[in-house]
Amino acid sequence: MAQTAGAVEVRMGEGIAWLVMAGDAANRLTASLRRELLSALGRAEADASVACIVLMGAGACFSEGDDPAELEAPHAAPDPATLCRRVENCAKPVIAALQGRALGTGAELALAAHYRLAAPGTRFGLPNVILGLTPAAGGTQRLPRLIGAAPALELMLSGRAIPLEAAPAGLIDHLATGPLEEEARAFCAELRAEALGPRPAAQRRDGFADPIGYQQAVATRRAAVAATPNPALREIVAAVEAAQLLPFAGGLEFEGDAYETCRESEAGKALRAMAAAERAAAAAMAPARPGPRRIAVLGEGPLAVPLLLALLPVASGVAWGCESTEALHAGVIALRDRLEEAQSRGTLSEEEAEQRLSRLRVGSPSEMAGRAELILLAGPGQRDVAAPAGVSRLVAYPGRVEEVGLRFAPAPAAAKLVEVIAGPEARAEQLAEAEALALRMGCLAVRVRSGGESLGGRLFDACCRAADALVDLGQTPYDIDAACHDWGWRRGPFLRRDQMGLTRLDAQIRAEGAVNWASELARLGRKGRGAGGGFYDWPEDGAPQPSDEVGALLAARREAAPPLPAAELRRLLIGAMANEGARMLGAGMLRRASDLDLVALQVLELPRWRGGPMHVALQMGARDLRGALARVAHPDRAFWTPHPLWDDLVTRRADRWPDLWPEI
Structure with a gap:
């Protein structure tokens, strides 16, 4: 019964x-x-x-x-x-x-x-x-x-x-x-x-x-x-x-x-918030479907080899198309080196490494694109390469996106999240293809509406812009980085930029009266870790040290101010990033505030037990944080002025950011 x-x-x-x-x-x-x-x-x-x-x-x-x-x-x-x-x-x-x-x-x-x-x-x-x-x-x-x-x-x-x-x-x-x-x-x-x-x-x-x-x-x-x-x-x-x-x-x-x-506990709330963000992102992805079996990566540049490394385990065939035979030769050697490193760490067997390499073909872009079921553009100059009818081309490098793009972390093979950029001419079928590929790679896909700008890129720019503004207002890069490090954020904005190389950051905009300090130091020959000095001095053997030369430059260029407490420095950095997130929400670039938090964990390496800037901002209190942003007396008023979404949070006494983006 x-x-x-x-x-x-x-x-x-x-x-x-x-x-x-x-x-x-x-x-x-x-x-x-x-x-x-x-x-x-x-x-x-x-x-x-x-x-x-x-x-x-x-x-x-x-x-x-x-x-x-x-x-x-x-x-x-x-x-x-x-x-x-x-x-x-x-x-x-x-x-x-x-x-x-x-x-x-x-x-x-x-x-x-x-x-x-x-x-x-x-x-x-x-x-x-x-x-x-x-x-x-x-x-x-x-x-x-x-x-x-x-x-x-x-x-x-x-x-x-x-x-x-x-x-x-x-x-x-x-x-x-x-x-x-x-x-x-x-x-x-x-x-x-x-x-x-x-x-x-x-x-x-x-x-x-x-x-x-x-x-x-x-x-x-x-x-x-x-x-x-x-x-x-x-x-x-x-x-x-x-x-x-x-x-x-x-x-x-x-x-x-x-x-x-x-x-x-604060850590418990953050860890659960990040897990909830991952569940929401996973639920929003297109239903599982068979992914492409043959993928072509076209173009050379720093993204090509990491993309190949990430794709070889999940595709039956990977073709790399590049006009330069020298670049192809060097890339295959680099790929072998990466696989050998994985073997030495015990994360990959020799047999698995050989199997992955056996799936790789290399040649000219037109030849490699001919049999592809999906094409990833790893560098510029490949958009006009002929391809089979109906095969999607996803733009994987920073640049303009008309249809669909992908933005990975700096190491795609280790990425747990990928941004799927829905450009102005994106089709639902292409977006589903991109998300199916993300699933096969073991990644969450976060969908973004833009013409090529990524959430991670814009968030990193906002972090640097806020940090530079605090220096404009008399704070030191070293106090700002220390405030981040003591909070569990391993690499603050100045240390991070030194490690990236300061010449890569010239394009970061600043308002009139504000300074891009990375650009200023690069012009003086202090181009970051690789040059032996940036915001920090980088001895050949040893940890980075605060630079007396940079301290003297700052003293000559702007007035010093009493040091702000570390908690206030963090509050303004987090608040500025959350304010940028509010702008992205309001403009429809971002589907959910929690998506930005996931991106922040990957791109900015914020500690998971703290959560991303949108979560932390709410924990700090919307009313207090809105007031702190409004009180920043800096020439870049457009950046620091609180977005109207803060008013809505305060009025409603809300404990979450609104979802403003209807489904595609």
């Missing part, structure tokens, strides 16, 4: 109650699913015909855990911890039959069951730490009781999902070799034959068998995470220690307090 109870399908037969979670595709443990599980569990426990209860997930997944929408406030009743305690305290044996993925509170539900079976290929993990959170439903207390401190900490601190074929001893009771339901039925028969009943993890002590080793594992991990900005790492270590020292109920209370502490 089968009946449906909300999101839980209940089946009875042969002394077994099958409770099958049938929520969304991920079987997330929403409040409604938790309620239905509790109700179904109670009915099964009370049914005299039921000897065993099996928890399963419908479809290909056990459960991926929490609904992300629940993470910004305390869980609705019944919370996951309550559900897990009820499962653990059930008077009849509860067996979790796992398949697909058991993650987060889904994994914790499995830990609360008395026994665990798994289908081959099942992945198990507690990725809470990636969101700045501890487990919330007893994971820090049950897992170390089952497998010990060292493997439990490795699993929780890494956030990785492991295949259960390689599970630590004690995590699962049986790895299925046949259909999971049949093996669960046989497992229940064995329990009944051997008169084995419930086996609560709360009463297990297997993981405490070596108390000194347990304490040593905790101490080692505590030292390793002591300086981390993510508080969840430290709290997880403390909770695992508490599992050994406190009664089980006290350990659960400790974990609950730690979860709430992390949920309210």
